[in-house]
Amino acid sequence: MIDLKAARADPDRYRAALARKGAAEAFDELLAADERWRALVPRVDELRARTKLRGKPSPEQLEELRGVKEELQQVEASLAGAERDRDRLALRVPNLPADDVPDGATEDDARELRRVGEPPELADPKEHLELGRFDMDRAARMSGARFGYWIGDTARLALALYRYALDRLAAQGFVTVLPPVLVRAEALVGTGAFPTDEQNVYELAGDDLFLAGTAEIPLAGLHAGEIIDRDELPLRYVAFSPCFRREAGAAGRDTRGMIRVHQFNKVEQFALTLPEASWDEHERLLANTEELVRDLGLPYRVVVLPAGDMSAASAKTYDVEIWFPSQGRYRETASISNTTDFQARRLGIRYRDGKALEPVHTLNGTAVVDRMALAILENFQDGDGSVTVPGPLVALGAPRRIGGEPASTGD
RNA sequence: GGAGGGGUGGCAGAGCGGUCGAAUGCGGCGGUCUCGAAAACCGUUAUCCGUCGCAAGGCGGAUCGAGGGUUCAAAUCCCUCCCCCUCCGCCA
Incomplete structure (x- = not known):
């Protein structure tokens, strides 16, 4: 608001x-x-x-x-x-775009800020479906299109990835949260998902509940209606949650593989700050995400979304896009937004400034997502159908190598 | 799912038709005391909307979980919904 x-x-x-x-x-x-x-x-x-x-x-x-x-x-x-x-x-009425956000309405209008890392030179890159162990056919039988099973070592790779982000951010002082993902309409209105993006949200038939498309929803709702001490700000949270999206309007896009599915897992950063601190915080959240991606050795670029391509709530959004060898291009894998006071106004999250009560600023940003695990499979393939898993993830229980021969860990 | 109890200011908690935007305590803020602080004491302290004002603030209105109703008058009575607690059932 x-x-x-x-x-x-x-x-x-x-x-x-x-x-x-x-x-x-x-x-x-x-x-x-x-x-x-x-x-x-x-x-x-x-x-x-x-x-x-x-x-x-x-x-x-x-x-x-x-x-x-x-x-x-x-x-x-x-x-x-x-x-x-x-x-x-x-x-x-959406939030105002920040002055330094470029004009435009589509992803083609995004402004590239930097590229980090070199895309690997692969003669004949395989795509993630061939490298990891997924089962799309059986998932389709059970749940329909745009669902998939992660199986065996591939599943363990994903779990290590979540843990990697959760551990790193916890070490930075982010409070770890496992949030509810079934939420009331108020939570969706409060974050700005309703009414503008209503068609992308799953609704439960028998109850007045919706499946959150991101942990941002329950994290923003965590302090709804509260007055927060000035001294307590900033509050920083990191949450792991499954995310559910109807992908209405995405018909025909990314129909193959696990790139765009109705259900995925994400580790999300969320911060509540003083108004004067939110732009620094925005840079900080972006830096966190970049560091996670960079330390895995993934080649990526950072873009600023144009005003017309941002969510209603966002004043400025950075996307981190990782190189996907099978597609020969960078794909969005993280989105980091400063929603300024837009959500705080709707949700009634305020702090006391002297005598007056003022809305806080809220920010959200992807730390890691499933899609990054797909990028890992593709970028670190060895040419023989096997994948060398980045060291930081092996240290957290991911298999050292994936594929090439039948999975040795798990089922 | 069944039975009962309850949702009041930053927090705890009284009030149960008019004198109530609401006792009291805690917390916060200002002050006295003190070299300074603590304690003690004194004062002060809800939010939102409109409007006037440079401002401090003034004036009017709304708000006691949400929405409806009864009444000249509702925090107080009635109805619906939401939430919390206790017990029973079921259950990871």
Whole structure:
């Protein structure tokens, strides 16, 4: 939710910034609805004040009350309607993009910041399906398209990857969390997933619960409605969770393999900071992710998403993209966003600044995901169908080598 | 799933038709005392919206889990929903 008071005071700046996210019209509608609402407030307040009586009223007062209440009823109904309109529109207006975010609406407009590491030179790169042990066919039989089993050494590789990220971030002071992944609509509204990205969220049939597409949702909800001591900030969390996405609108894209599936696992960073600290924190979260990827030896690049390609909540998003030899290109494997006060406003997460209460800033960012394990398989293939697993993961229980011959560890 | 109890300010906890935005304690803030601090004592301290003001603040309204209802009047009575606790059942 944007700061409506600030928006009223400086509508041109807000409109210009929101236009870059394609939301100038939504913003104008919001301002108009806000104006309608504000015109009604003083009238309702005045009528309500006239209904307030102390002690037992006299017959004359009761007579007068009748008239006032009749009028009040009508004006209150108008006010309630105006408020509904305003609130509905307010939920649809996205966060303002930061000034240094490039224009554009698609991933082609992303600005590349740097490339780190060299893509491996492979004569005939195999793709992850051939290198690791996955079972897409049986998963399809059971769950449908875009599901897969991770089996044996390949599964152990993924588990070591999660542990690698969790351990490293815990050592940095991030508090480890295993969150609920079934959440209420409020949590999704609060993070900005609803109403703009509703079609990508699974809903449970018998209960009013939804499957979270990322641990960001329950992590943002962790402190919902709370007032946090200034001294306690920043709060940093790292969570492991499965993630569920309907991938509506992705029909036909990445239909092969495990690149884009309905269910995957992710280790997510989440931070709550003072407003003045969030841009430094954003860089810090990105640095954490880069360090994890770099220390595995994976070649990657960092891009800044254009305004029109970011989520509603985000003011600025970095993507870390890892090289996929089978595709000959970099693919998104991490997304790190500063949502500034957008989520904190919706969720009511505030800190006390002197006397006033102000919304905190929230940030989220991928530490590692399943997709990185696919990148490991592909980048460290040895040409004979086997894979040399990076040392840091072997130290955490991943097999030293994967493939080449039947799995020796696990089933 | 069944039975009962409960959701009140930063926290704990009273209030159970009007004098209640709400006792009291803790915590916070300011002060007295002190070389300084602790203790003690005094004062102060909810949030949101609108509006006026450069500001401090003033004025009006709303808010006692959420939504509806009864009433001239609701934290208090009624209904629905959500959540928490206790016991029973089931269960990793």
